[in-house]
Amino acid sequence: xxxxxxxxxxxxxxxxxxxxxxxxxxxxxxxxxxxxxxxxxxxxxxxxxxxxxxxxxxxxxxxxxxxxxxxxxxxxxxxxxxxxxxxxxxxxxxxxxxxxxxxxxxxxxxxxxxxxxxxxxxxxxxxxxxxxxxxxxxxxxxxxxxxxxxxxxxxxxxxxxxxxxxxxxxxxxxxxxxxxxxxxxxxxxxxxxxxxxxxxxxxxxxxxxxxxxxxxxxxxxxxxxxxxxxxxxxxxxxxxxxxxxxxxxxxx
Numbered sequence: 001x002x003x004x005x006x007x008x009x010x011x012x013x014x015x016x017x018x019x020x021x022x023x024x025x026x027x028x029x030x031x032x033x034x035x036x037x038x039x040x041x042x043x044x045x046x047x048x049x050x051x052x053x054x055x056x057x058x059x060x061x062x063x064x065x066x067x068x069x070x071x072x073x074x075x076x077x078x079x080x081x082x083x084x085x086x087x088x089x090x091x092x093x094x095x096x097x098x099x100x101x102x103x104x105x106x107x108x109x110x111x112x113x114x115x116x117x118x119x120x121x122x123x124x125x126x127x128x129x130x131x132x133x134x135x136x137x138x139x140x141x142x143x144x145x146x147x148x149x150x151x152x153x154x155x156x157x158x159x160x161x162x163x164x165x166x167x168x169x170x171x172x173x174x175x176x177x178x179x180x181x182x183x184x185x186x187x188x189x190x191x192x193x194x195x196x197x198x199x200x201x202x203x204x205x206x207x208x209x210x211x212x213x214x215x216x217x218x219x220x221x222x223x224x225x226x227x228x229x230x231x232x233x234x235x236x237x238x239x240x241x242x243x244x245x246x247x248x249x250x251x252x
Contacts, residue, residue, distance in 0.1 A: 011164045013171035014147065021145035030137050032087040033122050033130070034165065039081040041169035041187040043070065044162050048130035050121040052092055060085060064188065071190050078186075091121055101126025138162045 014022070019038060026034055037047060040062060049068040056063060056076070066074040079085050100116035103109040103126075115128040122130055142149050142160065149160040166187070173183055184192045 012159045013168040018147045025144040026141050036084050037165040040077045041166050051119045098127045
């Protein structure tokens, strides 16, 4: 049979405003899940597999085990968001009091009871491990938040899905001065060039803002001159990314 060419699915990162709207429009149950994904860069499959034993409570890190990681390499992810950490502590304290949810039929209730878990960190409202319906919950949140998810080309699929939260994490971390090598360790990209090639396409707007930050510009034809975002912790700008890319290129 002839090979059917399909448009390559190219996800886009969310803007800061979109992230804020998604967090604001999330239900109380799913908000901590989106926040954990946005602040760790984990794959949803990795997050769904997390058990309380996979949290290092002393060093404040998530441990992604090799048998759940895509590249089969164990890695540790620092937990730097206060809300994520507070939520984790609450989940650990209340895990023993979890009860299996009830289904609409006796059969579904039995299935829920079979999958019921006190060990998994993030669970459904029925206290079962997260499954495929998490994607639908994310799309519902996007709809309430007014976030467009469609792809740019017909047949491409959605440009924003739950995996796009991983790209959002990496893109904004890099744009705010994160070291690319360290970022690769966090996201689990063994080959840093994969991380660079996959996420730096979104740096076009960062470069535009860098040029537009010049104080003597009178503005652009479309909008007033933008302000270059500077990370409040490090004080670095997009120029940091250029130097990191050059360093990677020099290494080979």
